Amino acid sequence: MRILLWHVHGSWTTAFVRGPHTYLVPVTPDRGPDGLGRARTFDWPDSVVEVPPERLRDEDIDLVVLQRPHELDLVDRWLGRRPPLVYLEHNAPDGNVPDTRHPAADIPGATLVHVTHFNRLMWDNGPLPTAVIEHGIVDPGHLWTGEVPRAAVVVNEPVRRGRTVGTDLLPEFAAVAPVDVFGMGTSGLADRLGLAPDRCRAEELVQRELHTAMARRRLYLHPVRWTSLGLSLLEAMHLGMPVVALATTEVTEAVPPGAGVVSNRLDVLKDAVRDFLADPPHARTVGEGARAAALARYGLTRFLDDWERLLKEVTR
Structure with a gap:
């Protein structure tokens, strides 16, 4: 099968393109948002092929995976036809929740796929057929050492996104454990929060470096209030890191007992952060439980099998 999709979410796409198909990704000279082409910081197989928009009309395309509302217009302009359509929604709804209608709800013949059951429940999906295919992770391996007695947080643009990703909570946690924040747009974060550099450090790393850096930290902290289930949380669990997380959106499903501490009580x-910091053997045991839970529910094989079943249903 030849599948057209845009390079929007690098981590998710890294798992998706491990399937048995050919994946066409648009590429433009400026490699802008609608033509990023192949990933530069993720490992993608040779089955991911860059195609300039002007060549798409001549390509055999069996299915299109949409991820943003305007991509349907790009399909109409660049292809001049509509192959079978799947709209993949990565995010929880914003705005007037739970009455926010999904932008794909009225696309004729499309299938809407959510990455969590929480998201499907909270979006108004209209009459569109919907499915949930939970995340799958390319296993980075059990890399946790916990040698650095600090908490790791992974979030992009924490200043701009603010309360949504729990940026305002970081000083609360930094008072009990030093925090290292990894992600894009983190420069100057400690100054903005009024934290000393030794209590809050920020760093931007490519994916290969990120996993190693995360795994050296004692625990993974997930202070996010409202977003879809962060892939960084699932990656941390795969790494064997104990998790401390807010009990919001899908987190209570993803982090079972024995894999970490999940609560809305600060x-x-x-207290959980203090305990993991003070007791490395306990942190190791809980991290092993987190890894086992993540492999069982968010393994790559299950993810690809779920997608294969859906793709066959949509294109038959």
Whole structure:
């Protein structure tokens, strides 16, 4: 099967293109948002092929995976036809939740796929057929050492996104454990939060470096209030890191007992951070539980099998 999709979400796409198909990704001279082409910081197989927009009309395309509302217009302009359509929604709804209607709800013949059951529940999907295919992770291996007694946080643009990703909570946690924040747009974060550099450090790393850096930290902290299930949380669990997380969106499903501490009580979460920091053997045991849970629910084989079944249903 030849599948057209845009390079929008690098981590998710890294798992998706491990399937048995050919994946066409648009590429433009400026490699802008609608033509990023192949990833530069993720490992993608040779089955991912860059195609300039002007060549798409001549390509055999069996299915299109949409991820943003305007991509349907690009399909009409660049292909001049509509192959079978799947709209993949990565995010929880914003705005007037739970009455936010999904932008794909009225696309004729499309199938809407959510990455969590929480997201499907919270979006108004209209009459569109919907499915949930939970995330799958390319296993980075059990890399946790916990040698650095700090908490790791992974979030992009924490200043701009603010309360949504729990940026305002970082000083609360930094009071009990030093925090290292990894992600794009993190420069100057400590100054903005009024934190000393030794209590909050920020760094931008490519994916290969990120996993190693995360795994050296004692625990993974997930202070996010409202977003879809972060792939960084699932990656941390795969790495064998114990998790401390807010009990929001899909987190209570993803982090079962024995894999970490999940609560909406800051006192409970801060106590958990203290405990993991003070007791590396306990952190290791819980991290092993997190890895086992992540492999069982968010393994790559299950993910690809789920997608294969859906793709066959949509294109038959």
